[in-house]
Amino acid sequence: VANSITAHPGNNVNISGYVVDEHNKTVSTGKLFIKINGDTYTSCIIKDNKFNCTYRIPNLNAGIYKLQYVYLQNSKYARSELNKTLNITNNLFNVRVVANSITVHPGDNVTFNGYVVDEFNKTVPVGKLFIKINGKTYTSCIIEDNKFNCTYRIPNLKTGVYKLQYVYLQNSKYARYELNKTLNITNKLFNVRVVANSVSAYPGDNVTFNGYVVDEYNRIVSTGKLFIKINGNTYTSCIIEDNKFNCTYSIPNWNKGVYKLQYVYLQNSKYARYELNKTLTLPNKLVNVKIVAGNIAAHPGDKVNVNGYVLDEHNKVVPYGKIVIKLNGKTHLISNITNNKINYTYTIPNYEAKKYNLQYVYVANDKYDRYELNKTLIINNDEKNEINHNTSG
Incomplete structure (x- = not known):
C-alpha cells in the first residue's frame, strides 16, 4: 500500500507505505526494492509495521515514469509488485506566505515573521522574501528552520496605513508569491498593563518590587519607567531592563496595617500611563x-x-x-x-x-x-x- 509521487529532479523524496497479507493483516518484516522504469534505485526495510526511506531523485527528464514497489519473497511471504507513477516535473510549485499586518510607531524595531507553504500545504523549508512598503523594498528575510524572521527599523514615515508586501522570490522549485498586508504607522499611544504582585513585609525590611509590562497586544514592553507609590506618595522608581523591572526599597518604620501599593508606568512617546493597584501589608504577627x-x-x-x-x-x-x-x-x-x-x-x-x-x-x-x-x-x-x-x- 503506497502512493504515486510527484517531484522535481534532485528532490529528496520520502518513499513510504505498508504491506498487508492475504488476510489484510499488516506484515511486520521484509524488504522492498524501489524501481523506476524497471531499474532498481533504492531499497526499504519494514520496521514498526511500515517502510519509510528517503531517496534523491536523479536528474531525469521531465515526464511520467513507472514506479514499482517490489516486496521481496522470503521464507514466509510471496513476492509482490505495486505499480504506481513517478511524475518528474519542471513545473514550479505554487506557494503562499502566512504572515500578519503590523502596527508600529516611527522608529520602532519591527520583527517580520511567518512561514511559507506549498500547494499541498507542506511547509516550504527554503527560499528568500523581500519586505516591501508601498512597493519599495526595505529589507529581506531568509527561510531557516521552516520559518522566516527578520528585524527592521521602521523609517520616520508619516502616520498612516501603508501597503505591506511579503514577496517570496521564485527559485528552481517554487513560484513567486506576494502576500498583501497593511503597515499601520501611528502616533497613538499603546495601552499597557503592569503585571506585579502585592507585597507583605515588616518595617525596615528591604523589599524587591518586580514584574513586567505588556501592551494591548500582550507583547512585552521593553522600555519605560515606573514609580512605586504607597498610599499615594512616591517612594522609589524602577527602570525596565531586559524586559522586566526590579528595584529594592527599605520599608519605613510604619505602623502595622494594609497600605495601598501602586505600580505606576509613566507615559512616554510610545506607551500610555498605567496604574496597577495592589496592597502592601505590614503584619502584626511576629515571625517564629x-x-x-x-x-x-x-x-x-x-x-x-x-x-x-x-x-x-x-x-x-x-x-x-x-x-x-x-x-x-x-x-x-x-x-x-x-x-x-x-x-x-x-x-x-x-x-x-x-x-x-x-x-x-x-x-x-x-x-x-x-x-x-x-x-x-x-x-x-x-x-x-x-x-x-x-x-x-
Missing part, C-alpha cells in the same frame, strides 16, 4: 524563630565559647536580635547577635559539679517572636584535660 546551639561541659572558672545561630520559620538566618543566657532560670549573660551568629565568651561560675539547665532565650522584637532553647551545662571537677567544653546539641 528557633535557636540552634549545643550543650556545654566545663570546669568552674573556665572561659567557654557560647555560640550558635537563629533561624526563622522559613529556615533563613535571623541577622539581628538580643540573646539572654540563663542558668537554672537565672540570667547570666545578655548580648546581641553579630554577623548572623551567637558568639560570646563566658566564664563558668564556681558552682558545684553537676548538671544545670542552660537556656538560650531569643528576646521578642518588632519582627521576631520570643524563643527558648533548653540545653545542659555540665560542670565537672575531674581533670580539665579530659573535658570538652563544647558538646553536640
